Amino acid sequence: MYFVLLMILLCCASLKAQQNVFTINHVTLQADPSVEVHNGASVNLICRVDISKEDGIFQLKHMFNFFKNGNIMTNVTSEQEWVSFKISPAAYSDSGTYKCSVTVNDKHLASAALTIEVKGVTKPRLTALKKEVVEGDSVPLHCYVPEEEPPFLFTFYKIVSSQPPAQDTKYEREKKFAEFEFPVAVGDSILHFECTVRVQSTMGTSAVSERSERVLVTVVDIFSKPKWTFHSPLNVTEGDRIHLECTTITADHHPNQFEIIIQKDKRILNSTKDVGSVSYSTVATMKDNGNYTCKVERGTVSKANAVSVVVAELFSKPILTPSSKHMNEDSNLTLTCHVNGLPHMNFSIMKETHRDIILLKSSRIYTVIARVTDSGNYSCKAQLKGLAKRSDPIMITVYAPVSVPVLSVNSSLSEVVLGKTFLLRCHSMFGTPPINYTLFRGNRFVNFSRVHTNLSAEFWETATEDLGEYRCQARNGHSHIKRESNRLNVTVIAPVDNINIGSSPYGEVEDGKEISFMCSIHSGSLPVEFRLYKESQAKPFYQYNGMNTHTVWFKPAFSKQDAGKYFCTASNRANITIKSRFLTVKVVLASWQKGLIVATALVVVLVTALAFLWWNLRKKTRAQARAMELSRSTPTINSATVKLTSEQNNDGEFYYGTGYNEDGENHVKMTDENKGPDLENAEVEYTEVDVLMPDPHRGNYLADTYSDWE
Secondary structure (H helix, E strand, O other): OHHHHHHHHHHHHHHHHHOOOEEEEEEEEEEEOOOEEEOOOOEEEEEEEEEEEOOOOOOOOEEEEEEEOOEEEEEEEEOOOEEEEEEOOOOHHHOEEEEEEEEEOOEEEEOOOEEEEEEOOOOOEEEEOOOEEEOOOEEEEEEEOOOOOOOEEEEEEEEOOOOOOEEEEEEEOOOOEEEEEEEOOOOOOEEEEEEEEEEEOOOOOEEEOOOOOOEEEEEEOOEOOOEEEEOOOOEEEOOOEEEEEEEOOEOOOOOOOOEEEEEEOOEEEEEEEOOOEEEEEEEOOHHHOEEEEEEEEEOOEEEEEEEEEEEEOOOOOOEEEEOOOEEEOOOEEEEEEEOOOOOOOEEEEEEEOOOOEEEEEOOOEEEEEOOHHHOEEEEEEEEEOOEEEEOOOEEEEEEOOOOOOEEEEOOOOOEEEOOOEEEEEEEOOOOOOOEEEEEEEOOEEEEEEEEOOOOOEEEEEEOOOOOOEEEEEEEOOOOOOOEEOOOEEOEEEOOOEEEEEEEEOOOEEEOOEEEEEEEEEEEOOOOEEEEEEEOOOOOOOEEEEEOOOEEEEEEEEEOHHHOEEEEEEEEOOOOOOEEOOOEEEEEEOOHHHHHHHHHHHHHHHHHHHHHHHHHHHHHHHHHHHHHHHHHHHOHHHOOOOOOOOEEEOOOOOEEEOEOOOOOOOOOOOOOHHHOHHHHHHOOOOEOOOOOOOOOOOHHHHHHHHHHHHO
16 A cells, blocks of 8 residues: 555646756856956856746756867756866967857757956976086986977077077977987087977967076087197298197097098198097198198097297299290200209209100200190209209190192092082191191181091082182191192082983884873083883893983884883983883874774674665565465455555664564464454554664774774
């Protein structure tokens, strides 16, 4: 019984709950203390819901959802009509658009958007992973911003006293920290480092933080700047000795792995490794004048020190003077070596070859009768106090006179083709190059060429109708002799041009009659070679080579087998062959052949016509005789309507009665009814016969047809 009562009460409560009616009026979102806060402060987001209920007291559960930029942040279920969400401490990345929504049973409503702006970016934290480094190493740095949300743009700063700060950046898309290494340069001693971070907000703005706390890093020198030590004066004279030494001091914990180098300009003079000093010594010359650098290196660390050495000149470089740089063979060659201001010293004169230097004389002056083999480079040397200097080399050229040049053309017959280029060569067998060759046509200058070897000078010319005589001159550095070649006559060959072919009679000849072929050209140098061809034949059937611009070939009897297409070719010594057009020659019947064909045709036609007439008259006679016999054998049918007619039409054709047939027999149709009295009604049948008369034009037509076939 109690169970029944309990069930009744529960059902009543359920029915009562189903009668609880409510509506969500609105949902609001507020920020406390304000929508604008500074970085590090706190802000509360308060979401409130306003609900209207039906009379009666009943409790509802509210589900509150908080959103940032459309993404859910958290949700809270409460029986109260408001809840709060606290952002503490607020960071710049917390800036954005916020909303809240409330869900009660199956009803849902969201608030309006609320924009929160956080001013300022959290200061990052910088850590140096090394507190002490050596030159050439690097300082690893770690910059960290745990309060903000990426992406970040980190900036690292290296601060050195008396120098502008160096900086570099690194972008991080997902991590809240960045690592970077700054190299330690030569000369760095105490270094400071800082970092900043730029944050991009979801509102499309960005801001940069304050610089982090400064981090101190100490730099330890692994070796000192090199130092010069001079064991000789810096200002020396040629012949004196230069003695330089360079030293450095290394750190106790880095005694090895370094190198000391002494260099002048780009030339290394001396070097050593893992030793604290290096020296250089030499007898001073003018080339030792200049700056010397001592450099100490280890890895990427390099320290250098430079010094200037001044070398005074003891004597100037000697000068070699020839009597002439260009001279004739068999003339006197004199070479003189001297030094300004100091005549008393040791001199020597030398000739330089490709492989060696030959000493000619230990003296200031050298004299010789010049030969072609004396051409070459010469120099001299001056010595004083163990110091030797050599002069600049000079080139001496001894010229042998040129021989008489030979002028030739690149054709064995000295013939060239009109309009074509041809090559003229001028060559002197003997003579010291370079040789100057000059080409003349008659007395007119044509061209010039300088040849630096013993080869020919080459001149390209174009063949014209008025070439004339050619000659060339040869000359070199010899002061007196100029040679002239032989005179060369060049023959110009004009190619054959404009070829024609013809025949007499032209294009058509009677069978067995004579015919003449003529081939001619308009222009061309003689002699000319003509060749006459038939189209189907590879070899010419006629050939002529002579001093004429035309040729004629005669054939006394031309037959049908000779009909076809003909052409001719022409060529001369220009080696250019031209070809004529094709000439078609037909063979027709002779006059007597045509007459014979016509006469034969007429005879055949006449015989045929006479035979036909004879045959036709014979049939007619037999038909009449048969009719007369029939009329005599049947006298009782005179009254019968029997017709036997023979008429001729206007065209000469004959028509016969029906009682006549082609077999020459008369047939009378008689039946049993025709016997006796009915015979009077018997009729004679008529048969038509066409007689063809001979055509007077047929004989000529056959003759013409035969002629065309031929």
